[in-house]
Every structure is written in C-alpha cells, then in structure tokens.
Amino acid sequence: MYHNIAIHRALYASDEHQMVRQALIDFLKKEAIPHQEKWEKEKCAPKAFWRKMGEQGFLCMDIPQEYGGGGFDFSFNAMVLEESRRLGIDFGQAVHSDIVAPYILRYGTEAQKQHYLPKMVTGELIGCIGMTEPSAGSDLKSLKTTALDMGDYYLVNGSKTFITNGYVADFVCCAVRTDVGISLLLMDKELEGFTTGQPFDKIGIKYQDTCELFFEDVKVPKDNLLGEEGMGFKYMMADLPRERIGIAVESLGSAIGVLEKTLQYVTERKAFGRSIADFQNTQFKLADCAAEVQVYQAFLDRCIELQMQHQLSTEQASIAKLKATEMHGKLVDECLQLFGGYGFIWEYDVAKAFAGARVSRIYGGTSEIMKLIISRGLFKEFYRAKQKELAFQSNTNTQLNK
Amino acid sequence: MIDYYFTEEHNMFRESLKTFLQKEVVPNIDQWEEDRRIPRSVWKKMGEQGFLGLSYPEKYGGLELDFFFDVVFCEETSKVFSGGFAITQTVTQYMSSTYIAKYGTEALKQKYLPGVISGDLIASIGITEPTAGSDAANIKTTATLEGDYYVVNGSKTFITNGVYGDFIVTVVKTDPKAGPAGVSLLVIDRNAEGVSASKLKKLGWHASDTAELAFDHVKVPKENLIGQEGRGFYYLMGGLQLERLVGAVMGYAGCESAMEYTLQYMSEREAFGRSINKFQVLRHRMAQLATEIESCKQFVLYCSRLHNDNKYAVKECSMAKLLASELSDKVMYQCLQMFGGYGFMEEYKMARMYRDTRVGTIGGGSSEIMREIIAKMIIDDVSYQSASSNSETPSTNGEINLDKILDQIKQRAEAASPIGNTLKFDFGKEQLYIDGTADKNVVSTENKEAACLVESSFEDFLALTKGELNPMGAVMSGKVKIKGDMSVAMKLQSLFN
Ligand SMILES: Cc1cc2nc3c(=O)[nH]c(=O)nc-3n(C[C@H](O)[C@H](O)[C@H](O)COP(=O)(O)OP(=O)(O)OC[C@H]3O[C@@H](n4cnc5c(N)ncnc54)[C@H](O)[C@@H]3O)c2cc1C
Numbered sequence: 001m002y003h004n005i006a007i008h009r010a011l012y013a014s015d016e017h018q019m020v021r022q023a024l025i026d027f028l029k030k031e032a033i034p035h036q037e038k039w040e041k042e043k044c045a046p047k048a049f050w051r052k053m054g055e056q057g058f059l060c061m062d063i064p065q066e067y068g069g070g071g072f073d074f075s076f077n078a079m080v081l082e083e084s085r086r087l088g089i090d091f092g093q094a095v096h097s098d099i100v101a102p103y104i105l106r107y108g109t110e111a112q113k114q115h116y117l118p119k120m121v122t123g124e125l126i127g128c129i130g131m132t133e134p135s136a137g138s139d140l141k142s143l144k145t146t147a148l149d150m151g152d153y154y155l156v157n158g159s160k161t162f163i164t165n166g167y168v169a170d171f172v173c174c175a176v177r178t179d180v181g182i183s184l185l186l187m188d189k190e191l192e193g194f195t196t197g198q199p200f201d202k203i204g205i206k207y208q209d210t211c212e213l214f215f216e217d218v219k220v221p222k223d224n225l226l227g228e229e230g231m232g233f234k235y236m237m238a239d240l241p242r243e244r245i246g247i248a249v250e251s252l253g254s255a256i257g258v259l260e261k262t263l264q265y266v267t268e269r270k271a272f273g274r275s276i277a278d279f280q281n282t283q284f285k286l287a288d289c290a291a292e293v294q295v296y297q298a299f300l301d302r303c304i305e306l307q308m309q310h311q312l313s314t315e316q317a318s319i320a321k322l323k324a325t326e327m328h329g330k331l332v333d334e335c336l337q338l339f340g341g342y343g344f345i346w347e348y349d350v351a352k353a354f355a356g357a358r359v360s361r362i363y364g365g366t367s368e369i370m371k372l373i374i375s376r377g378l379f380k381e382f383y384r385a386k387q388k389e390l391a392f393q394s395n396t397n398t399q400l401n402k
Numbered sequence: 403m404i405d406y407y408f409t410e411e412h413n414m415f416r417e418s419l420k421t422f423l424q425k426e427v428v429p430n431i432d433q434w435e436e437d438r439r440i441p442r443s444v445w446k447k448m449g450e451q452g453f454l455g456l457s458y459p460e461k462y463g464g465l466e467l468d469f470f471f472d473v474v475f476c477e478e479t480s481k482v483f484s485g486g487f488a489i490t491q492t493v494t495q496y497m498s499s500t501y502i503a504k505y506g507t508e509a510l511k512q513k514y515l516p517g518v519i520s521g522d523l524i525a526s527i528g529i530t531e532p533t534a535g536s537d538a539a540n541i542k543t544t545a546t547l548e549g550d551y552y553v554v555n556g557s558k559t560f561i562t563n564g565v566y567g568d569f570i571v572t573v574v575k576t577d578p579k580a581g582p583a584g585v586s587l588l589v590i591d592r593n594a595e596g597v598s599a600s601k602l603k604k605l606g607w608h609a610s611d612t613a614e615l616a617f618d619h620v621k622v623p624k625e626n627l628i629g630q631e632g633r634g635f636y637y638l639m640g641g642l643q644l645e646r647l648v649g650a651v652m653g654y655a656g657c658e659s660a661m662e663y664t665l666q667y668m669s670e671r672e673a674f675g676r677s678i679n680k681f682q683v684l685r686h687r688m689a690q691l692a693t694e695i696e697s698c699k700q701f702v703l704y705c706s707r708l709h710n711d712n713k714y715a716v717k718e719c720s721m722a723k724l725l726a727s728e729l730s731d732k733v734m735y736q737c738l739q740m741f742g743g744y745g746f747m748e749e750y751k752m753a754r755m756y757r758d759t760r761v762g763t764i765g766g767g768s769s770e771i772m773r774e775i776i777a778k779m780i781i782d783d784v785s786y787q788s789a790s791s792n793s794e795t796p797s798t799n800g801e802i803n804l805d806k807i808l809d810q811i812k813q814r815a816e817a818a819s820p821i822g823n824t825l826k827f828d829f830g831k832e833q834l835y836i837d838g839t840a841d842k843n844v845v846s847t848e849n850k851e852a853a854c855l856v857e858s859s860f861e862d863f864l865a866l867t868k869g870e871l872n873p874m875g876a877v878m879s880g881k882v883k884i885k886g887d888m889s890v891a892m893k894l895q896s897l898f899n
C-alpha cells in the first residue's frame with residue numbers, strides 16, 4: 001500500500017507472512033464482512049465463526065505445535081490483529097489469543113495446558129479475562145471478588161464487568177482475592193453459580209461482546225489455580241505489555257483501513273465541480289493522516305520485535321498504547337469529517353470505525369493510567385541515576401578526604 | 403455570572419420549560435431513543451403549554467416574543483440528553499417553517515403555521531441531495547409548472563423529520579438552466595402522491611428520523627411556492643444564518659449539560675481511594691473545558707443579540723456555528739474519558755451525547771464550509787446582503803444586451819476607485835475590458851490581454867451586478883471562473899457595490 005510513501009515493513013516481509021495475510025483477508029471477506037450486520041444485532045460474533053477462524057489457523061498463532069498451535073512467532077499474531085482491524089472486523093480475538101492463551105502457556109500446569117490450549121487454537125474453547133469490577137477499574141488492586149480456601153476447592157463470590165467475550169466465552173481467567181493476595185483462577189462457565197449478563201449495548205464494536213459475570217458460591221477446583229497463589233497481580237502486570245501492544249496494533253490497523261477508504265471516497269465525491277480531494281484542506285488533512293500512520297508503523301513494528309524478544313518494557317508498551325490509540329481517535333475523526341453527512345450514516349465503515357475507536361483509549365488501561373505508568377518509570381529511572389551519582393560523589397569525597 | 407441577555411421573564415419561561423421537560427421528556431427519552439421515534443403527543447403538549455411558536459406572529463397562534471426566548475428554548479431542549487429530540491423541534495421551528503413565515507403567502511401561512519405552533523405539524527427542510535450537500539447550488543430536483551401544478555422530480559437525502567414529518571420546505575429548480583437564480587422553495591406535503599421515504603440508520607441522533615426522499619412526478623399546487631420563483635437561494639442564504647445560530651446555541655447548551663453530568667459522576671466515582679475529581683489532571687481538564695464553554699457561550703449570545711436586532715451577521719453566525727460545534731465534539735470526547743469504561747456503554751447518557759455531537763460539524767454547513775465563508779469575508783472582503791422579504795422585483799428574463807451591461811458597468815466602474823490593474827470579463831463571444839491602471843477605471847469592449855480574466859455567462863454576470871448572485875457561490879459553483887491575478891478579481895466586489 002502506498003509504496004511511494006510507505007516504508008518497507010521487514011517484520012511482515014516473509015513469504016509465510018504474505019501467505020497468511022492473504023489467506024486471512026480472503027477468509028474475512030467471505031466469512032466475516034457479509035455477516036457483520038447480523039452479528040451487530042445479536043451483539044456477538046457466533047461461536048461457529050470462532051471455530052472457522054480456528055480451523056484456518058488464525059487463532060493463537062504463536063502457541064507451540066505441541067499444544068496444537070502453529071508455533072509461529074508473535075509477529076503473526078500482531079499481523080492478524082492489524083489486518084482484521086484494517087478490514088473493520090472487530091471481535092475479541094486479542095483477548096483470547098494474546099492475553100488468555102499466553103497466560104496459560106506461561107503459568108499453567110501441564111494438565112491445564114493440555115486441556116485448554118489445543119481447543120483454544122481450534123476455537124472450540126473461547127477464553128476471556130476477568131479483571132475489572134464495577135468499583136475496580138483503573139485501580140485494579142481494589143478488586144473485591146473473593147476466593148475462600150475450602151480445602152479442595154475455592155469458594156468464589158463477587159462479580160466482574162466489561163468482560164470482553166464474557167458472553168461467548170467458555171471460561172474466564174479470573175482475578176480473585178485469596179488469603180495471600182490476588183490470584184488467577186480458570187473458571188469454566190458450566191460451574192454452578194457462575195452466570196453471565198446480557199451483552200452491553202455499546203457505542204461501537206457492537207459484535208465484540210462485553211458483559212458482566214456473576215459468581216455466587218461458585219466451587220472452583222484447586223487444580224484450576226493458574227500459577228501460584230498470591231501471584232496474580234504480578235502475572236497480570238508482567239503480561240500487560242503484550243495486551244497493550246496488541247491494542248496499539250489494532251488501532252494502527254483500523255487507522256490504515258479508514259485512511260484507505262477515505263482516500264477512495266474523497267477522489268470519487270464531488271462538490272463545487274471538483275472532487276473533495278482537490279481541496280487543499282483535504283490534501284493536507286490526509287497528508288497528516290498518512291504521516292501519522294507511517295510513524296506508527298515504524299514505531300510499532302519495532303515494539304513488536306522487542307516483544308518477540310521479551311524485551312518490551314511496561315513503559316514502552318504504555319507509550320505505544322497511549323500514542324497509537326490517541327492517533328487512531330484523531331485520524332478516524334478527521335476522516336469521518338471528509339465523508340460529510342455520509343460519515344454519520346451507520347452503513348459507512350468510517351462511522352463504525354469512529355464509534356469503535358473511542359474505547360481504545362479506555363480499555364486495557366486508560367490513557368491517564370498509561371501516563372501514570374510512563375511518568376513513574378521516568379522518575380524511577382531519574383532518581384536511580386541521581387542516587388548512583390550521589391553515591392559516586394560521596395564515594396569520591398570520602399576517598400579525597402582520606 | 404451576571405446575565406446581560408436574559409430577563410426575569412426569560413428566566414420564568416426557562417423554569418417552566420425545564421419543569422415540563424423533566425416531567426414529560428427526561429423519563430421517556432431512553433425509550434424514544436430506542437424506538438427511534440418521538441410520539442407526537444409530546445409536541446402537542448408543548449404546543450398547548452405555549453412553548454412553541456415563540457417568535458411567530460400572534461395571528462397564527464404565536465407569541466411574538468424576542469429571540470432570547472428562542473435561545474432559552476434551544477438551550478433547554480438540548481439538555482435532555484438527546485440531540486434527536488432537540489433537532490426534531492428546532493428544525494420545525496427555526497429551520498423550515500421560518501421560510502413560510504417570512505416569505506410565504508397569507509394562504510400558506512394560514513395553512514401551515516397554526517399547526518406548527520400548536521405542535522400538530524412537524525416540518526422538514528429539504529436541501530441536501532445525494533450528490534449535492536455542501537454545494538447546495540448544485541441540486542438537481544426539478545419543479546416544472548404544468549397548469550396549476552408544479553410537477554416535482556428528484557431526490558433528497560439526510561432530511562431530518564423526513565420520515566414522520568408532515569411537510570417539507572423543498573429546494574427545487576424551477577429553471578434548471580438559470581443556476582442559483584433558478585432555485586425556488588416549494589412546500590410539499592409528506593403524504594402527497596409520489597413522495598416516498600426510506601429511513602437512514604445513523605451513528606447518533608437516534609430519536610430523530612432522517613430520510614432519503616424520492617419525488618416521482620409529485621403534483622404540488624402552484625400556491626405552495628414560497629415567495630417568488632427563482633429567489634429560493636437568497637431566502638435560503640438568509641435562513642441559514644438562523645439555522646447556524648440555533649446550531650451554535652444547541653452546541654454550547656449540550657456542552658453545559660455534559661459538563662454538569664460529568665462533574666456529578668466524577669464526584670461519585672472513586673479510584674485509588676479517592677473520588678476521581680481529586681486528580682489534578684482531571685481537574686485541570688474540566689477547568690479548561692468550563693472556560694472554553696463559557697467563552698463560546700458568551701460569543702453565541704452576542705450573535706443572538708445581533709440576530710435579535712435584525713442584523714444580518716453572516717460572519718458572526720458562521721463563526722458561532724464553527725466554534726460551538728467543534729467545541730462540542732471536544733467536550734463530549736473529553737467528558738466521556740472521565741467515565742472510563744462506563745462512558746462506552748449505552749446505559750450511560752454520556753455514550754449517547756458522544757454519538758450525537760458528531761453531526762454538529764457536518765450538518766447545516768460543515769466546518770470546512772464555515773471556514774470558507776469566513777475566509778472569503780476576512781480575506782477577500784466579500785460581503786453578503788440579506789434577502790429582504792416580499793418586495794423584490796422579479797429578475798428580468800428578457801433579452802440581455804451587451805450595451806445595457808456596458809452602460810451599467812461603465813457608470814459603476816467610473817464611480818469606483820481604480821482597480822489598479824487590467825481586468826477582462828469573457829462572456830464567450832463578447833467581452834468587457836476594464837483598465838484601471840491610471841487614475842480612473844476605463845471600460846470598453848476591446849478584446850485585449852488582461853492581468854485577470856473572469857469568465858461567466860451573461861445571465862450570471864447580470865445576476866452578479868444586481869447582487870442576486872452571491873460572488874462566492876458563483877465562483878465556488880464554477881459559474882464564474884477566475885484566471886490570472888486573483889487580487890484584481892477581489893476588487894470585483896467594489897464594482898458591484
Ligand atoms: C468495551 C470494553 C471492553 C473491556 N474488556 C475488558 C476485559 O475483557 N477484561 C477486563 O478486565 N476489563 C475490561 N474492560 C474494562 C477496562 O479495562 C476498564 O474500563 C478500564 O480499565 C477503566 O476502568 P473504569 O472503567 O473503572 O474507569 P475508572 O477507573 O473509574 O476511571 C474513570 C476516569 O478516571 C481516570 N483516573 C483513574 N485513576 C486516575 C489517576 N490516578 N489519575 C488520573 N486519572 C485517573 C481514568 O483514566 C478515567 O478517565 C473493558 C472495558 C470496555 C469499555
């Protein structure tokens with residue numbers, strides 16, 4: 001796309017990437033795009049679609065082959081996210097493939113891995129992540145859902161809200177409070193006392209279902225503890241960079257898709273005897289958009305490489321999420337404007353993209369929380385350096401005094 | 403804050419309207435949004451209580467109040483968390499029926515205005531077509547006079563109230579060859595034979611019905627013409643100022659409502675052990691927004707004063723609409739952020755306000771078009787005259803001869819200050835040459851190279867000299883083409899004033 005201005009994306013250049021990419025595009029054009037309206041009405045993409053995604057190998061691409069996965073690297077996952085969103089397809093695959101599956105792979109017991117992962121790859125089991133509660137969002141540590149140790153099981157009480165895939169999912173990877181702190185439990189939907197609300201009506205991403213989960217005296221077998229008790233918060237913090245880079249990449253994908261569609265529209269639409277593209281205002285607005293997309297392609301590709309080497313820091317991922325989602329919001333807003341009245345009509349992809357984009361600055365940690373993390377990192381580093389300097393000075397001073 | 407615009411009477415009116423809206427509208431609004439429709443009974447009740455037709459003549463049931471009552475009406479109806487609710491009635495009261503009130507015959511007024519004022523009738527304004535939005539002069543819907551009827555063919559789109567409304571003040575071409583001078587306004591009943599509508603699904607304004615309308619050999623009685631044939635564009639230019647001003651009022655009022663709602667939420671929501679209104683960045687952001695809303699409001703109220711005093715304030719109204727609609731987007735966007743995940747959920751009114759605001763910078767003339775108008779006025783010294791009601795002489799339709807034009811231009815050009823350069827009007831076969839390099843403009847019919855070349859038809863040129871054709875519209879629609887030194891062309895204005 002736009003070879004005269006786009007930089008080469010070495011990350012996705014291999015034949016394998018190109019093949020997967022093309023196969024995904026063909027698949028989504030056939031299996032997703034025509035059904036969006038129906039899914040929107042049902043507020044959920046159906047399980048059957050997840051199965052098809054799985055059969056084609058587009059879910060959990062980086063899960064090792066021994067667990068049924070393709071054994072690809074993370075760049076394939078990122079590419080799937082970017083391409084899907086470029087086409088305007090927006091369902092909860094990131095939560096499934098890039099949050100829940102990696103948790104299980106990293107912290108799960110062999111039995112848990114054998115049970116969940118192969119079926120997550122095929123789409124037979126859909127996962128969701130339950131962190132947020134009605135009164136604990138940004139301030140995750142204040143979550144109240146409890147899991148009492150009853151010997152051979154945990155007794156779970158509480159609720160979660162805004163859970164992506166909560167409706168369609170088969171199990172939740174759930175953050176709960178145990179005796180020793182926050183822990184993660186894998187809870188199957190079938191457990192007695194575990195109920196799900198209806199999917200929320202939202203501004204956008206209408207078939208990426210979001211709902212409430214309720215736990216009333218749910219008995220969860222001890223075997224379903226993920227990793228060690230009390231380590232939940234640490235695990236979540238450790239894996240947030242991947243979630244955040246995922247959101248950033250999705251924003252980039254959507255921005256590219258909208259820019260492409262806008263370019264097409266402004267050249268076709270006429271006013272005052274010329275095309276909208278002939279107005280200098282339009283040209284400069286789109287130049288700006290293209291420039292933004294370019295910068296973020298380069299930056300995010302680099303972040304993905306770092307993530308592949310497990311070197312992406314929390315601060316870097318937060319920067320990526322903060323900036324890419326803000327760029328996304330601004331870009332779809334500018335592009336919608338260029339569609340005039342048609343931009344406000346729901347049939348148009350740009351209206352859906354605009355509506356959907358708003359949430360990317362909220363979920364996965366709000367823009368404010370990203371800034372909190374970035375600034376903390378900044379000061380931590382600064383004071384550390386300062387301390388070292390002081391230590392060095394006092395050291396040299398004492399030496400001089402001697 | 404001290405109030406320079408609203409008196410005790412205005413405040414009393416505001417209180418009673420507010421009470422009504424709180425009782426009759428706010429409890430039902432979620433349902434109406436979901437139904438994508440507002441029941442007519444609420445408009446009837448508003449009519450009964452005297453909330454409609456505020457500045458319309460008493461003769462038809464109106465109250466003949468000053469414009470600040472209208473401002474109160476627009477403000478308060480914009481504070482019920484539904485842009486779709488507000489727009490339904492503001493279109494009826496201020497953007498469509500106004501043309502009948504201002505330019506219509508007594509019969510037309512008798513037929514439509516009492517119903518508009520009693521809440522029985524809902525009106526639409528039909529300007530936009532699938533291929534003509536910003537470029538309204540480019541509409542294609544035709545109305546051909548056949549005996550006692552106009553036969554209307556064509557289509558309109560994005561027409562507010564076009565599905566459930568009663569009549570449409572429709573912009574048509576009665577003379578398709580005459581450009582803007584061939585545009586007329588016709589009142590077309592929504593249920594007239596040959597009118598069909600399909601409802602559009604939108605990002606926001608869910609309670610409001612927006613239609614794509616088709617006119618297939620619709621027979622419209624001759625008497626439904628508003629004002630004179632061929633004057634529609636000028637009526638519209640005047641009316642759009644009010645539409646934009648009303649848009650601006652709705653803009654800042656929506657902001658005020660979002661602000662109040664958000665501050666309330668922030669005082670209740672806790673994170674990290676305190677209410678979120680204790681975080682400095684959030685406090686500063688709200689302080690900034692409050693400042694911008696207040697300054698925008700004061701400017702819009704100043705424009706309302708100009709309107710109230712019958713000033714034709716094109717520049718100010720355009721600025722007001724631009725400022726308020728852009729600010730509204732910003733305010734809704736930032737307020738939503740304060741709600742975290744809840745802001746994205748339809749259960750919260752913030753979500754709706756965010757969806758609704760987005761049309762503000764598009765409808766009623768986009769921000770780009772507002773900037774175009776303002777730029778023409780502040781850079782090119784373009785000025786606009788209002789279309790005064792009724793008394794205009796119909797435009798000449800007879801032979802146009804060059805001698806007559808030459809005569810007119812000669813008189814004006816020689817009276818005007820020299821344009822400082824050479825200018826040629828090219829009418830195809832003929833031309834006019836003005837040499838303003840010396841101390842006087844000299845006009846001739848010579849065909850010489852000039853620093854600036856202006857191409858147009860005779861008809862359009864005549865319309866320009868009469869002030870019937872708006873120079874900006876003419877240049878933008880391609881009726882008049884300017885080549886060469888633009889600065890000379892800008893002085894055109896002085897020749898025509
Ligand atoms: C569509 C959608 C899908 C979601 N999916 C999931 C999911 O799958 N799993 C899951 O667990 N969660 C999910 N979430 C929840 C999401 O992560 C939270 O909404 C988000 O973290 C914000 O929390 P909150 O909504 O409670 O906002 P709050 O924490 O109440 O924040 C309100 C406002 O205060 C600001 N704020 C808070 N603290 C500070 C501070 N210290 N300084 C300055 N400002 C501050 C916030 O930035 C925000 O603007 C989803 C949300 C949505 C909308």
Ligand SMILES: Cc1cc2nc3c(=O)[nH]c(=O)nc-3n(C[C@H](O)[C@H](O)[C@H](O)COP(=O)(O)OP(=O)(O)OC[C@H]3O[C@@H](n4cnc5c(N)ncnc54)[C@H](O)[C@@H]3O)c2cc1C
Binds near residue numbers: 338344526765766770
């Ligand atoms: C919900 C809704 C309700 C509406 N209600 C009504 C109604 O009741 N009656 C009615 O008649 N119309 C109505 N409209 C139509 C509205 O007025 C038009 O959508 C608007 O005028 C823009 O026209 P357009 O959609 O054709 O955009 P276009 O004219 O195609 O414009 C596309 C883009 O190009 C830009 N552009 C155009 N010209 C220039 C220029 N010279 N320089 C730079 N940029 C330019 C525009 O700003 C815009 O960004 C409504 C629209 C909506 C969405």
